[in-house]
Amino acid sequence: MLLIKEGRVIDPESGRDEWGSIVVADGKVADFLPNGEAPKRFDGTVIDAAGKWVLPGLIDMHVHLRDPGFEWKEDIRTGTAAAASGGFASVVCMANTNPVNDHPEVTRYIREKAASQGTANVFPVAAVTRGLEGKEMTDFAELQEAGAVAFSDDGRPVRSALILRRALEYAKAFDLLLMEHAEDHELSEGGAANEGWTAHRLGIPPIPSAAEEIAIARDILLARFTGGRIHIQHISTKMGVDLLRMGKRAGVRVTGETAPHYFTLTDAAIEGYNTHAKMNPPLRGEEDRMAILEGIVDGTIDVIASDHAPHDEYTKRCEFIAASNGIIGLETALPLSMGLLAGGKVTPARLVELMSAAPARILGLKEKGSLRKGADADITIVDPETEWEFGESDVRSKSRNTPFFGWKMRGRAVAVLCHGRITHSLLKGIAPVA
Amino acid sequence: MEWRRKHVLGLADFSTEEIEFVIDTARSMEDVLTRDIKKVPALRGKTVVNLFFEASTRTRTSFEIAGKRLSADMVNFSSAVSSVEKGETLLDTARNIDSMKPSIIVIRHPASGAAHFLSRYVSCSVINAGDGSNEHPTQGLLDLYSVLKAKDKVKGLKITIIGDILHSRVVRSSLHSFGRMGADLWLCGPASLVPREMGRSGATITYDIREAVRDADVVMMLRIQLERQKTAFFPSLREYARKYGLNSEIFSLAKKDAVIMHPGPINRGVELSDELADSAHSIILNQVESGVAIRMALLYLLAGGHNAAH
Numbered sequence: 001m002l003l004i005k006e007g008r009v010i011d012p013e014s015g016r017d018e019w020g021s022i023v024v025a026d027g028k029v030a031d032f033l034p035n036g037e038a039p040k041r042f043d044g045t046v047i048d049a050a051g052k053w054v055l056p057g058l059i060d061m062h063v064h065l066r067d068p069g070f071e072w073k074e075d076i077r078t079g080t081a082a083a084a085s086g087g088f089a090s091v092v093c094m095a096n097t098n099p100v101n102d103h104p105e106v107t108r109y110i111r112e113k114a115a116s117q118g119t120a121n122v123f124p125v126a127a128v129t130r131g132l133e134g135k136e137m138t139d140f141a142e143l144q145e146a147g148a149v150a151f152s153d154d155g156r157p158v159r160s161a162l163i164l165r166r167a168l169e170y171a172k173a174f175d176l177l178l179m180e181h182a183e184d185h186e187l188s189e190g191g192a193a194n195e196g197w198t199a200h201r202l203g204i205p206p207i208p209s210a211a212e213e214i215a216i217a218r219d220i221l222l223a224r225f226t227g228g229r230i231h232i233q234h235i236s237t238k239m240g241v242d243l244l245r246m247g248k249r250a251g252v253r254v255t256g257e258t259a260p261h262y263f264t265l266t267d268a269a270i271e272g273y274n275t276h277a278k279m280n281p282p283l284r285g286e287e288d289r290m291a292i293l294e295g296i297v298d299g300t301i302d303v304i305a306s307d308h309a310p311h312d313e314y315t316k317r318c319e320f321i322a323a324s325n326g327i328i329g330l331e332t333a334l335p336l337s338m339g340l341l342a343g344g345k346v347t348p349a350r351l352v353e354l355m356s357a358a359p360a361r362i363l364g365l366k367e368k369g370s371l372r373k374g375a376d377a378d379i380t381i382v383d384p385e386t387e388w389e390f391g392e393s394d395v396r397s398k399s400r401n402t403p404f405f406g407w408k409m410r411g412r413a414v415a416v417l418c419h420g421r422i423t424h425s426l427l428k429g430i431a432p433v434a
Numbered sequence: 435m436e437w438r439r440k441h442v443l444g445l446a447d448f449s450t451e452e453i454e455f456v457i458d459t460a461r462s463m464e465d466v467l468t469r470d471i472k473k474v475p476a477l478r479g480k481t482v483v484n485l486f487f488e489a490s491t492r493t494r495t496s497f498e499i500a501g502k503r504l505s506a507d508m509v510n511f512s513s514a515v516s517s518v519e520k521g522e523t524l525l526d527t528a529r530n531i532d533s534m535k536p537s538i539i540v541i542r543h544p545a546s547g548a549a550h551f552l553s554r555y556v557s558c559s560v561i562n563a564g565d566g567s568n569e570h571p572t573q574g575l576l577d578l579y580s581v582l583k584a585k586d587k588v589k590g591l592k593i594t595i596i597g598d599i600l601h602s603r604v605v606r607s608s609l610h611s612f613g614r615m616g617a618d619l620w621l622c623g624p625a626s627l628v629p630r631e632m633g634r635s636g637a638t639i640t641y642d643i644r645e646a647v648r649d650a651d652v653v654m655m656l657r658i659q660l661e662r663q664k665t666a667f668f669p670s671l672r673e674y675a676r677k678y679g680l681n682s683e684i685f686s687l688a689k690k691d692a693v694i695m696h697p698g699p700i701n702r703g704v705e706l707s708d709e710l711a712d713s714a715h716s717i718i719l720n721q722v723e724s725g726v727a728i729r730m731a732l733l734y735l736l737a738g739g740h741n742a743a744h
Contacts, residue, residue: 197631197634200600201606201635202547203547203568203603206629272550318524319524319545319551321546321547321566
């Protein structure tokens with residue numbers, strides 16, 4: 001038994017935003033008690049949530065755990081430690097491991113290791129095509145039975161429109177979600193930064209925004225034609241947001257995510273050939289950044305996900321064009337996203353929607369993303385006021401590839417519960433369960 | 435002014451005063467070059483390493499002659515490695531060379547930003563002799579110096595650069611050197627090789643060579659770098675030569691005393707007609723000559739020659 005006492009409970013799924021207490025029993029949400037009704041005596045752990053937000057456990061639906069195969073960059077233990085520390089109860093991990101998660105054995109390996117060593121729920125994404133090669137579909141149904149929650153060749157797109165069409169159609173029978181890394185490879189090939197003034201000035205081979213936009217348009221059109229369900233990953237461009245909006249208006253079963261860096265930074269961050277600002281899709285221009293913000297505010301963008309992409313130092317300590325793509329994000333996603341609240345256009349409830357309720361809904365995780373009675377007791381407790389500076393000592397990930405060291409943050413996850421188990425705590429007297 | 439700069443990575447962050455100071459120093463170096471014995475002991479006991487990851491004859495030779503005229507010990511390190519995938523090799527190579535305690539590394543590398551990167555990991559000075567499509571600062575300075583010698587001033591001159599703007603590191607340096615001095619800069623070429631964003635440099639963009647050359651004081655032709663193009667940016671060399679090659683007819687639109695420049699090597703008959711390349715308007719060989727003086731000046735300044743002299 002555990003009592004989270006008198007915090008601001010924000011649960012858009014049940015329409016709740018009020019001060020009160022949550023009772024946790026047997027790994028489930030057992031009750032909600034409005035302020036004043038919390039029991040005076042409680043036989044169990046009491047977490048004082050005064051002044052804190054109590055949220056359904058955050059879900060990061062775009063993470064690279066690098067396990068199996070690249071354990072020197074990250075593994076399931078350290079990746080989930082970073083997740084918990086960043087406020088996440090669940091992570092959804094991409095299939096570009098080695099071996100690729102294109103076989104039920106790999107899916108099972110991930111789930112079993114997560115169960116024994118993890119401090120967050122781990123939901124594996126399986127590859128759409130074997131070896132991520134874009135040629136043959138993987139065994140969707142078998143992978144789903146093994147625990148895959150969605151399918152994506154993330155890191156690269158499904159290049160062939162025909163293969164994607166087939167996959168969308170085939171997936172319908174099992175109500176599977178396809179997630180697409182939208183990129184026209186021919187247009188982007190050789191590029192290393194957004195095509196714009198900064199890249200041209202620095203002489204960096206450019207990646208046009210059209211490379212993403214064309215692929216998003218293709219993906220939406222194929223979802224429309226087949227009636228399949230598609231989720232567009234890490235949207236970074238203005239037209240990408242516009243296309244998603246258009247697709248939704250047309251009734252296409254399409255959802256979309258962006259990552260905190262796309263609404264926080266622009267390609268100006270690559271100045272000085274900063275490889276810690278190199279990712280794919282690349283950081284875009286200010287107009288794109290503003291459009292992403294607008295898409296978040298008006299509901300076009302469904303989800304904020306980190307695209308946590310750990311890389312060892314030497315693959316970033318080199319010439320810009322040779323550097324690996326991606327940054328770690330699990331420990332900065334929440335505080336950077338809380339930056340959206342400052343203008344008042346994004347409410348705390350909307351933020352919970354973006355980082356918990358919507359991912360749960362899109363992925364079909366019925367017991368997640370909500371604090372209704374009977375839901376899994378995945379709970380994130382946030383101190384919205386605390387001001388802190390993100391530094392190396394905050395990092396639980398094995399990798400350090402982030403452009404955000406030294407950034408002043410406001411707001412932080414101070415405790416996380418996963419099935420009622422405390423996986424992260426900065427609170428006095430409350431220790432995470434080993 | 436006092437020279438404080440340790441590295442010459444690009445002209446992007448050079449002040450006007452610094453550029454003028456280099457030019458002034460180059461002028462005094464040029465005196466050395468007119469002597470019978472073209473050698474001074476200014477850099478005696480200093481080692482300069484030419485670290486070239488890309489084929490180059492003239493730039494490397496120019497640095498080598500410049501160093502030798504100043505009595506530096508010149509070491510050439512050429513690597514056949516052209517793949518930018520070999521990032522660790524660059525760092526390791528550079529650290530190895532740095533351990534041998536040279537005073538200056540002159541680097542040419544196919545990756546933009548390679549010189550900046552190197553400068554963060556070595557203890558010696560670094561001169562960028564061309565990094566990818568980013569900058570070629572000594573070229574930018576020698577181009578400015580050449581125009582100053584031909585025209586006495588740069589302010590208000592219409593300077594047109596024609597060709598592969600997209601991939602050119604010469605442009606990205608010359609925009610700064612000519613720009614700081616108040617030139618009226620024009621960029622011209624096929625639209626697929628002249629990114630519209632380059633207009634933000636302050637230069638005027640045109641795809642019409644006649645407009646670019648009309649009343650120009652300086653016309654700089656760029657080499658069509660076929661080796662940098664994976665897929666074609668224009669239909670054929672034939673069409674390129676017809677639409678963007680400089681010939682006497684087009685050049686007649688320029689001012690009567692206009693000069694023709696080219697960073698070399700020239701594709702005769704493609705971007706520049708044979709007759710113009712060898713005409714009295716051409717200052718192409720003066721550029722090469724200026725190059726030695728500019729590189730002597732920079733080696734001298736970076737090796738502390740300036741401060742030592744005072």
